[in-house]
Amino acid sequence: MKEKRTGFATRLGAIAATVGSAVGLGNIWRFPYQAGENGGGAYILVYLICVVLLGIPIMMSEFIIGRSTHKSMKGAIQELTPGSPFKIFSYVGVLGALLICGYYSVVCGWVIEYLWNSADGTLLGHTPEQYSDMFESLVGTPQRCVLWTLLFLFLNFLVLSRGIQKGVERMANIMMPLLFILLIVFCINSLMLTGSMKGMDFLFNPKFEELGWKGVVDAMGQAFMSLSLGVTCLITYSSYFKDDSRLMKDAVTISALDTLVAILAGIVIFPAVFSFGLEPNAGPKLIFEILPTIFQQMPGGMVWSILFFVLLFFASITSTISLSEIPITFMVDEYKISRGKALIITAVFMTIVAVLSALSFSTLSGVKLFEKNIFDFLDYVGPNIFMLLGGLVTAIYVGWFLKKEVIHNQLTNGGKYRSGFVQPYIIFCLRFIAPIAIIIIFLYYTGVF
Numbered sequence: 415m416k417e418k419r420t421g422f423a424t425r426l427g428a429i430a431a432t433v434g435s436a437v438g439l440g441n442i443w444r445f446p447y448q449a450g451e452n453g454g455g456a457y458i459l460v461y462l463i464c465v466v467l468l469g470i471p472i473m474m475s476e477f478i479i480g481r482s483t484h485k486s487m488k489g490a491i492q493e494l495t496p497g498s499p500f501k502i503f504s505y506v507g508v509l510g511a512l513l514i515c516g517y518y519s520v521v522c523g524w525v526i527e528y529l530w531n532s533a534d535g536t537l538l539g540h541t542p543e544q545y546s547d548m549f550e551s552l553v554g555t556p557q558r559c560v561l562w563t564l565l566f567l568f569l570n571f572l573v574l575s576r577g578i579q580k581g582v583e584r585m586a587n588i589m590m591p592l593l594f595i596l597l598i599v600f601c602i603n604s605l606m607l608t609g610s611m612k613g614m615d616f617l618f619n620p621k622f623e624e625l626g627w628k629g630v631v632d633a634m635g636q637a638f639m640s641l642s643l644g645v646t647c648l649i650t651y652s653s654y655f656k657d658d659s660r661l662m663k664d665a666v667t668i669s670a671l672d673t674l675v676a677i678l679a680g681i682v683i684f685p686a687v688f689s690f691g692l693e694p695n696a697g698p699k700l701i702f703e704i705l706p707t708i709f710q711q712m713p714g715g716m717v718w719s720i721l722f723f724v725l726l727f728f729a730s731i732t733s734t735i736s737l738s739e740i741p742i743t744f745m746v747d748e749y750k751i752s753r754g755k756a757l758i759i760t761a762v763f764m765t766i767v768a769v770l771s772a773l774s775f776s777t778l779s780g781v782k783l784f785e786k787n788i789f790d791f792l793d794y795v796g797p798n799i800f801m802l803l804g805g806l807v808t809a810i811y812v813g814w815f816l817k818k819e820v821i822h823n824q825l826t827n828g829g830k831y832r833s834g835f836v837q838p839y840i841i842f843c844l845r846f847i848a849p850i851a852i853i854i855i856f857l858y859y860t861g862v863f
């Protein structure tokens with residue numbers, strides 16, 4: 415056990431790996447399509463409010479639990495508050511992570527196909543309608559969809575089998591800054607398209623009449639999804655943090671960077687959507703339709719598109735690695751089985767969920783859960799139920815049950831730094847704002863209003 419908990423090699427490594435977990439398809443694929451479906455500006459405003467009032471405090475809570483004990487959730491709660499029933503919620507996190515990683519891997523599979531097509535030159539040179547057909551043909555062909563998904567999962571578990579430091583840290587350190595720079599280049603390109611300002615208006619001019627309850631729920635779920643909250647991922651990652659890392663600063667930095675990446679993705683996508691006369695509410699296929707259209711009007715489009723899909727692949731795998739790490743660390747810590755065994759069990763389960771999700775646009779398209787196919791169902795319940803429930807539990811636990819000393823010690827590194835208004839702010843959010851907001855959402859599900 416002990417040697418596995420040596421921590422990340424450098425402080426930057428721990429932060430970069432956590433940014434690697436946070437930044438992924440959630441920011442670049444899910445955020446734009448959700449914003450597009452929910453009318454843009456108002457959704458983004460609610461999203462930003464959720465990041466500040468719920469996201470940052472819950473992220474700090476997960477860091478406090480993980481770093482104070484250097485254990486994953488169940489062991490951590492047992493150590494912090496012996497006998498507390500809260501530890502049973504660690505199963506919610508583990509199950510949530512398995513389901514989310516399952517369907518998420520399908521999108522990672524799509525990314526690999528787009529990378530492949532970029533490299534062999536078949537991606538560019540089509541009309542937007544053809545891009546829409548190309549995407550439909552990919553998801554509608556079971557073999558293709560399943561094969562790419564399996565290839566992705568294989569690579570994911572290959573990296574994991576080499577251990578957390580080597581794999582995650584190295585990748586995140588190099589790829590994240592590159593992705594960031596590339597997004598800025600694409601933003602500039604999109605802003606120079608004719609009619610781009612319509613896209614900016616869509617993104618930043620809130621029209622509340624288009625939001626509704628669905629938009630609020632989606633924005634909240636998306637904030638949790640994007641920041642990797644509520645499935646104990648950040649507890650697991652921060653259990654590897656060093657004792658001198660600064661949790662307050664890190665949580666704010668990570669949340670800000672993650673939000674920035676999502677907004678940048680929006681600025682890449684929506685000006686182009688309006689400039690090309692397309693619809694913003696295309697759903698999960700949005701970026702797969704728009705990005706090739708963007709790349710092909712850029713000089714050297716093929717190079718840009720290869721570069722982008724390579725980086726998106728890395729951003730995605732650093733997220734799936736963190737998702738896979740949840741059940742693996744859980745099993746190693748709780749059942750004292752070897753990491754290798756835990757990895758195999760996790761891989762088998764995730765593969766089953768992933769294959770079912772990959773088939774949900776073709777062979778299994780008739781299987782509906784609450785009127786959604788398997789993929790759409792998991793894309794809904796993962797963030798909007800599992801993550802929100804996990805977030806609710808974390809908020810109540812840290813806000814009401816964890817000793818103030820522990821919170822204070824973690825936030826200030828044993829009194830070394832001042833916590834200023836941050837501690838009362840997060841405690842207020844954890845005690846009142848987060849539980850009330852999330853419970854309102856759950857009441858909405860039950861159809862009370």
Ligand code: PHE
Pocket residue numbers: 435436437438439440441514639640641642643645647733734736737
């Ligand atoms: N935050 C990741 C993304 O935006 C997804 C994720 C969720 C990763 C939960 C880990 C845990 O893509």
